[in-house]
Amino acid sequence: MSGWDGIDEFIAVATASSFTRAAKAIGMSPTHVSRSIIALEQRVQAQLFHRTTRTVRLTDTGRVFFERCARIAQERDEAIALIGEQGEPQGELRVTCPTAMGERFIAPIIRRFAMPYPKLNVTIDLSNRVVDLVGEGYDLGIRTGAVGDARLIAARVASRTLYTCAAPSYLERAGTPGAVADLAHHECIAGTSTTWRFSNGSDHQLHRPKGRFRSNSGQAVIEACIAGLGICQLPDFYILPYLKRGMVVNVLEDVRSADEPIWAVYPQRRHLLPKIQRVVECLQHELAAAMRE
Known part of the structure; x- marks a missing residue:
């Protein structure tokens, strides 16, 4: 023994x-x-x-x-x-990430990262719940906002901007909000976030969206917004393609909150593993550029 x-x-x-x-x-x-x-x-x-x-x-x-x-x-x-490992990533790499960001950005980046390393096996689980990386045996997680778990190391890999938008047809019918307080009199399309954040630098405001339509799918939310069902707040990668084509209009731009950090988080016990170091470096190099495309 x-x-x-x-x-x-x-x-x-x-x-x-x-x-x-x-x-x-x-x-x-x-x-x-x-x-x-x-x-x-x-x-x-x-x-x-x-x-x-x-x-x-x-x-x-x-x-x-x-x-x-x-x-x-x-x-x-x-x-x-x-x-x-002699510096070469190998073994199991288990990653968890929010669904939409994972499908559009994280999975393709990690796929490209893994291709030169035949000894590396990758599992990517897409979920919008906050996964306990240590308790559930994950090597890496992608998080937004604040990271408060002392067991984890967080490396900033990118940032995202939240836009508050509505379709021109909705604004013609319901009017354009001039202040955060005006949202209480509008139809708001809620997504996974229960609160919308606004800031003019020193003053921070929160709004709890209420309306007839709600979905945990960002794509469903933006499509409802384009259809004229109300106002939504979503990250840039959902909004920008439609904003550029005039299908939605930015509102309350003067109180848009600061960019939200995106983190790669991993258990402290793994911080020297080559597979962790290399994949975090890859995300830092590629994710921000991919989200701007």
Whole structure:
């Protein structure tokens, strides 16, 4: 028996707070993970987790043990990556990204990135939910706005501008809003965001859109806007093609909020892996240009 037996399983369960999610993250069966934890507890002669039918949480002893083990595991993984991979991206690269941005920009960029590296296997999961990268075993995520998870490193790869627009036909019928407060008297087409943001530099305002049409698809929202159903707020890559052709009109431009950062985020334990370093560099080089096209 190795002194390391059960440590990876322990770290995975402590991180995910679940035997099932931990097993998925490390590619093992839940039964194997459970048995490994039991054997580890017997070896260290201490209970590491409080278990109920619904929750798994660290004991005080388990918390101290986890902090030490996580640090050692990080150093081990970095040493193996630096020597074993010899600078060439390889192994599994699991990426999660918002659906629309992933389809239009991230997936094509990462596909081109992966082509010269035959030892690299890529999985791209497109989802608009905020994925727990550490708990679910992802290597990289694409996020917008603020990143508040201390377990993650964030590298800015691009930015996006939010536009508030309406079709000329709607504005002829309903009038043009002159201030954010006027939106309360207009039909607003809501997307995935529950609030719209506005700023004139020092003063920041929020508006909660209300109207007869709502969709979690940005494309459906812009099409409803073009049809004259109301006012929408969407990122530049949805709006600009139609704005340039006059199919929608920019409103409240004087209070448009500052550009929103786009981040590549990844668990701290992976920050020296060549596959992470290279793909982040690729995104920083290509994403902003692709979104302007």
